[in-house]
Amino acid sequence: NAGVMQNPRHLVRRRGQEARLRCSPMKGHSHVYWYRQLPEEGLKFMVYLQKENIIDESGMPKERFSAEFPKEGPSILRIQQVVRGDSAAYFCASSPSGHGANVLTFGAGSRLTVL
């Protein structure tokens, strides 16, 4: 029973390119969350999705960032026209139901480096 799978583990992009990060939740989990950890900072919530729905995107920058969780396939976090400030570790987590009291299971993260 695989846990939360994220890929790629490491991604290098030049400024202006696009970054796509993928997350497959744990089997049986239908809720996915994306977090970002900037250097020397804690985890910052970005977006919470259920299948085909964005439930809460209050932590997502308004521009260049988007997320989806299609009916089939992994959740995708997409960053367009990346800038150096996007360099961070991006963690995906999943749960069988909503946020909060339920424990989140995290993936190992995708580390994005923007040159």
Place this chain on the structure above:
Amino acid sequence: DQQVKQNSPSLSVQEGRISILNCDYTNSMFDYFLWYKKYPAEGPTFLISISSIKDKNEDGRFTVFLNKSAKHLSLHIVPSQPGDSAVYFCAASYNAGNNRKLIWGLGTSLGVNP
């Protein structure tokens, strides 16, 4: 404005002794609190939690204490082991309409010396 504060960025203890990690919060609407542990290059893993209706929860070497009047919780690890060396995150959740919000502290890096 950090609603969940872990004021000690790092802590060092001797193997076998007690580790005490602290967390303060400001939002009185928080009703559930969690501790996660994170090793380098890995995602956080759930450690222990406590509901606001309790003041203590124990799981093996790990105990979480909640003082609601002081808006303070702490994680006790006893006895500490070198494998406990990691970053510990405190998180708190509350109902926000049709969604629950989970707010994280910045973490405390624990080093347990053999």
